[in-house]
Amino acid sequence: MGLQEFWFIAIAVLFIGYFVLEGFDFGVGMLFPVLGRTDTRRRVLLNTIGPVWDGNEVWLITAGGALFAAFPEWYATLFSGFYLPLLLILVALILRICAIEWRGKIDDPTWRARADLGIMIGSWVPAVLWGVAFANIVRGVGIDENKKVTSSFFELLNPYALLGGATTAIVFALHGAVFLALKTSGEVREDAVKVAARLSIPAVVVAGAFALWTQLAHGKGWTWILVAVAAAALVGVVALTAKAREGWAFALTTVAVIAAVALLFGSLYPYLMPSTTDDAYSLTIYNASSSPYTLKVMTWAAAFMTPVVIIYQGWTYWVFRQRISTAHIPPSIGLPLKSR
């Protein structure tokens, strides 16, 4: 395997890490209106991801940095070409970060309602738009001889891409519901199990349709395995949520997300951004990569650092493995809106 192939896989792994970990973070935020009927319950939801969401998000930042380092042409074409979706994602992420961190700082219902709105926007928008963006990457967009994306924002909203957005949204919501069932106890857990059960069947239908479309239009022979794994995992989630076996259900939603992202990257390979204008303008791992030296340096860095990161992030999950219920939530220590 050459370094260009290795870095294609490494970028795929970084995005898999991002979607597996932020998938349930987004799901938790998306389910605020459904599962968070009282303030205490919303705090239960939020605190299941409290210590880890920031570290989860860094998978995206590092994926962005790795894209820049390993495939600068891809980084440049993708981010300048998908300008408006990326702008919307960034705005949503900014709102979400501030809303999560600042929500409890002031003990006031209006303040918290606004923070909750920020968390919901910040979870829904990226959950949909990442699917739209990745579907378009696989489908290909108009790219001209200057490596500039010529497709407009509205051309990015084609049926296949919208189905991709619906898929990521519903799968992340399901992933989040199952995660909440795993991380909570009491009434929140019971409700999360119910929501997961209700989401699991539409998730199978929507994600199944998207996976099949991807496979038939862009897939390769071997990616049928990934379609089968994703489908089997999601069907398994249906069965397990019905029995409230959330540990296994979470393992399976994780497998489904991994298989789905792997399917997208597998269908893409060896392209990075196929051009619908002329195949000669397509970006591939061969014409868009950095020099062998840069790839070698980055490979050493990734080989040393990735295991360390996975170990300490895993340890964090272990430290905060305890289930949370409404009874665990301390009274608000935020300051009142007006000073004494």
Add this chain to the structure above:
Amino acid sequence: MDALDVSRWQFGITTVYHFILVPLTIGLAPLIAVMQTMWVVTKKDHWYRLTKFFGKLFLINFALGVATGIVQEFQFGMNWSEYSRFVGDVFGAPLALEGLVAFFLESTFIGLWIFGWGRLPKLVHLATIWLVAIGVNASAFFIIAANSFMQHPVGAVYNPEKGRAELTSIWTLLTNNTALAAFPHVVAGAFLTAGTFVAGIGGWWMVRNMRKAKETTDTAVAAERESAARTMFRPVTIFALWVMVASGVALAITGDIQGKLMFEQQPMKMASAESLCHTETGAGFSILTVGTHNNCDNITHLITVPGLTSFLAKNDFNATVEGVTEIQARMEAQYGPGNYKPNLFVTYWTFRAMIGWAAGSALLAVVGLWMTRGGRVPDKKWFGWLSILMIPTPFLGNSAGWVFTEMGRQPWVVAPNPTGVDQIRLMVNQGVSDHPTALVWTSLIVFTVLYAALGVVWFWLIRRYAIEGPLPHDAHPPGEGPPEPDDSGTPKQLSFAY
């Protein structure tokens, strides 16, 4: 304005905004780590209260710092795609390393620190804040190494076939003398910022407690107030004041080293900083000028310290320093026709503002150390106000310094290295993405409005929490040690929850 100007404004606004928050994070994380260490070592509760108090302010700031930082990671590709293609092979590496080495570390361990009170063993919990402090400083190193490549490209060759710069040595890139000078300068600036922040708030609370103690007739309240001033705020203020002294000295030394490097590597930046229009021997340092600066020769120098610019450049009061006009002529000969001058007005005044704002911290450091000498606890109202009013000065100095260093690099986005590979250079107009102006206006307006709104909330929250002071529920540490709460019976409440 065309897309180039709008893109430049956008990058400037988002970066300056990000760098209002960043130095406070970089400097405050180690200071809080020291406060918590003091608590663990001395077992005195007031160090715990101070850790919690400044920890809350730190986290309010950290959130917005992270939020605004995300934009930067993508903005290169969005607005500067041609630049990204030209330098991606070199520039991407420190960015990816920053993510792998620093961002993961700080983001993971900040979560452990926030939620780990009473759950992690005391020393492990202490280690988490130290790891955050290391992480934020490591990230500063990588991003400054990346920026230094734009100021003084090293460790790369030009590949004419691909039309791009290619990395030849990561070691050379990370030990760029520009980076080795800029990193301590930036860190010293960050410590000065955090030191002034802590000393400012600490000094204000010291005065306030002493005055309240005198005003009240309740002797118990008075004793408590005085004790807070004497045993809690006085030590932390003195500690922060000495941090300011040390970082101020470090700023001056590293600034001088950086200045000498820049006279060699980016003479145009330094000549315009001094608004030195013509090559001079024994060039003076101009303190005050009048004139529009649009045309180099219509500036009138009102106050000039003789020989100082020559000394700053080459440690010799009689050295010859090249002027803007001569450098312009030399660059035209070397790189073809064009205007190679930065905005003289901005470079001249931001250089002076950077140095001038440091006077705010210097004043507070000198007055503060004098007022607290020999066990004294100041109760003068003016000192409380002085403490508060000096807090913004290092923030302004940091911004001015970055505006100077970045605007002084114009019109280059990758400035040519006088002793390096000649083809590794790029003008900003060659680096910008080919977007319709309206598209870039959209993102400029969106980010500016969003940042302004969040900036107001950030300031209001910081002010609100600073005025509230250490909170009663943080008076004593939660139960020592980490007995794992069992879920049987009544659940133990989380020590912290959002």
